[in-house]
Structure formats: C-alpha cells, structure tokens
Amino acid sequence: MTELVVRGYANGRARRQLILDEATALFGEVGYRAASLREIATRVGISHPGLLHHFPAKQTLLLAVLEHRDEVDAERFGLDHLQGVELLRRMVELVAFNATRPGIVELYCVLSAESTAADHPAHGFFVARYARFVGQCVGGFEGARAAGQLRPSIEPDAAGRAFVALMDGLQVQWLLDRDSVDMAAVLRATLAELLVADA
Template sequence: MSTDTGETRTRGPYAKTAAVQETILDAATDVFAESGFRAGSIRDIAARADMSEAGVLHHFRSKAALLEGVMRLRDERSLELAPIGDGSGADVVRGLLVLAAHNQANPGIVKLYTTMSAEATSPDHPAHSYFLERYEFVREAIGSAFRDLAEEGLLREGVDPRSAAIATVAQMDGLQVQWLLHPDRIDMAEHLRRFLEALVDIDLEA
C-alpha cells in the first residue's frame, strides 16, 4: 500500500534539481579554473555540463551567480574537511593538512582558487568582496586556533598567533602556486606539515 505524502513526492524533484545544480557548478569550476571568470563563458559551462545555455541560466541567472555558487560549494566542501571556525585548535590545524592533501588530489580546485584570487585583486571583479571577507575569516579562524593552542601551552615559544595565522595562509597559497607549476616536485601536504611543526607542539597525525 502506498504511503506517499506531499513531502516524499517533493524529495525526488528536489534531489534531482540539487544534482543538476552541482553538475553545473562542477562544470563552471573547470571552466573558470581554465579560462578565468572574464574569459569563461556560459556557453563553455553549458557544453561541459552537457546542457543548453538556457538550462544553465534556469538554475543560475547570470555568470556572476554561477561564480558565487562555485565559491560557496568550494567552501562547503573545504569546511567538511577542515573545521575552520568550528573546532579545537588542534583539530583546526590538523584539518589544514587534510585540506592540503585533498586539494593535491583535486587540481581543478587549486587552479580555480589561484586563478580567481589573482583576478579578484581588481576591485571591480565580482569575487573581490568574497576574497576580502574570506581572507579575513580564515586569518581570524586560524589565529583563534593558535591562540587556543597557546593557552594550552602547545604553541612553540616565541610564536605570535596572529602572525602565525598570516604566515600559514601565505604558506598554503604559495604552495598551491608552486605545486601547479611543479606537481611532480612539490608535496603541498608534506611541506605544510613541516611548516606547522615549527609552530605547534601537537601530534599532527592524531
């Protein structure tokens, strides 16, 4: 006997819509990573997603909305790996290593981030505000993790939490560029591990 309700009837279409949107965003990630925001087109994204341009625009009203969706999805996936802003100091630091290893296995993500962050230094870029806010959030979250570790006596002597947070972000971003240029010679997770070992006195494998 059927027990179908209005709620269960909507799950199928809703799930299908979410899946289609994720397919579009994955396609947009590839296009923006390869061509940048300005050169990447809705046509290219539609072709990569095996859809029509009208189909893409049905879900995302503009290329700017697509970029917003791409960056939001990237952040959601990143936060699943690294509990930045929501975890103990040790968990946050260990999460950065997990995130670095994940990114190394997904070059499209790294290429997207480096391309967009460089383009977004222009004040008229649609992602300019996003990157300003994101860097502020990440610096504060990592700085808070280092402050927590300092209170527990787990930060190396002489390490300033705020400066360490800025340096950690710079280390991660710089490693990404070097890895894209020399993927066979740069191990992002390993170099980040060595850097963090100089800052914290915790088991990074735990």
C-alpha cells in the same frame, strides 16, 4: 503550499546542486576560462537556456562554485567545528587533498590575485574569504597556545597570517613545478616547528 509547488522547489534545488557539482568538476579539469556554460549544461542534461535560468551569467556561476567548494571542504574536513592544533592539522589535510585537483587550485590562485581589484566580480568573495580563513588560522594558533602546545615565542596572529601566506605561496610553486613541491609536507614541517615537541 501545494505538493506540486514543493516538488518543483525540491527539483529546482537538486538541479542547481547538480549544476554546481558539474561546474566545479569542469573548472577543476580545464580551468574557468576554458569551461563553457554549454558544456556544463550538457553534462547536467539540460539546455543552455535552462542553465541560464539558474545562473544567468558565467560569473554568477563562478561565485556560486567558489562558495559551494568552500562549504563542501569545510564540511569534509570539519573546519567549522574544530579548534587549536586539530584545526590546523585538518587544514594541512585539505591542502593535501587540493593536490588532487590542480584546476581548482589554479582557479583560486588566479582569481584571488585578480580579485584584488575592487571592481572584480569576485572581490567581495575573496575579501570575506581571507578574513574568515585568516581568522580560523589565528584562532587555531590561539587554541594551541591556550592548550600549552604553541612555542612561547610564537604570536598567534603573526603565525596565523604566515600560515595562510605559506599555503598560498606553496600553491603557486606547486602549480609551476608539481614534481618538486609537496605542499602538505612543507606545511606539516612548518607547523611542527611552531608547536612544542609533544603537541
């Protein structure tokens, strides 16, 4: 492979990453519906056709943004490397961080509901995402039980699913009334109730 080809490939990957970063920012600021590909292209400093070379449709870009955001969040909070109570506490930290980006929270709430339809473009993404996320939470509670940190009456599977459901429900309540809902505080209190006192 020639140096020119390698450089072109690296430049293309860097440009694609910049598009994802700017699209994530714009979706977070104004929401998916109000965001335009032309505005994203302007922010990146390329033409509209140039953006379409990387992402031929807005839905394609949306799915890439969703996947990218999950990857960045998992890396930032160590979600793929932690276990037990520490994993669950990091998830609460992620929820606290989400309170700083309401556009992204709204995007997820709307799309996760819309994508229950099998023909929705994000259906497969959300099916896989919920399977992974529920699995992580269940695993966190299983780890807590193995470490003697989970109350004896708590079943990890039910606790993991309930924890994810609580996160989702709190996001909707927070979007409707941000001044009266502290998502992270409610999750911390709930987690404390599920764990033994000194966990």
